[in-house]
Amino acid sequence: MSDLALFAARLLIGALLIGGAVQKITSPAGAGGLLVDAGLPFALIWPALVYDALAGLALWLGVAVRPVAASAAAYCALTSFFHLNVFLTTGDPWQMTIFVKNWAIAGGCLALAVAGSGAWALRADAR
Template sequence: MTRADRALLVAARLLIAALFLGGAVQKALSPAGTQELLAMRGLPLWLIWPALGYNAAAGLALVLGLALRPVALSLAAYCAATSVFHLQPDDPWQMTIFVKNWAISGGCLALAVAVRPARPG
């Protein structure tokens, strides 16, 4: 991997991390929107707190370069799973977020492939 490739990979990690760290801050400062999505699905409102913790921990792991492959894979699954909260065909904004979640999931899968250790030989 070239120096430029490594720099691009760091930039990708930081950009993805910013999304999840921002999500954690948003959940902390303005939980009502997320809690509304939980309530719409009949889920307990306290689930916002583990989601906030996961967003913060995963984002920080990306920034620090810790456990990148498992974190990226778990983020891909998280984005796919949480996309269902935004599957609201009558709301164009929520549908945009639904599609973006799948795109972010794809980016996390690509990150997981990019950060795996090189095979010898």
């Protein structure tokens, strides 16, 4: 049962990252506009897109799950402060929701970083 739960966790967190990549590639103006409004360069959207896509695929496939999940936890924690800043400057309540959501996802990523891939992985982590 734990292998199934780890597989489901990888799929769900990976889907969130892949979804972020798809959103950035199909509508870069949305996320890019938020970056520019925060005084950051629009071009930061492209490395974020690449990271989202590669990390999501790695989790889906079960490749390097521990380091990828640890990096995703840090990525979610770091980007949460961006959303907190947008909330504080605009008052947009959706940004506070994203801030809290990112911390919850970081927690799930940390759990994956500790537990590893489970057995259902292209390259399962050692137990």
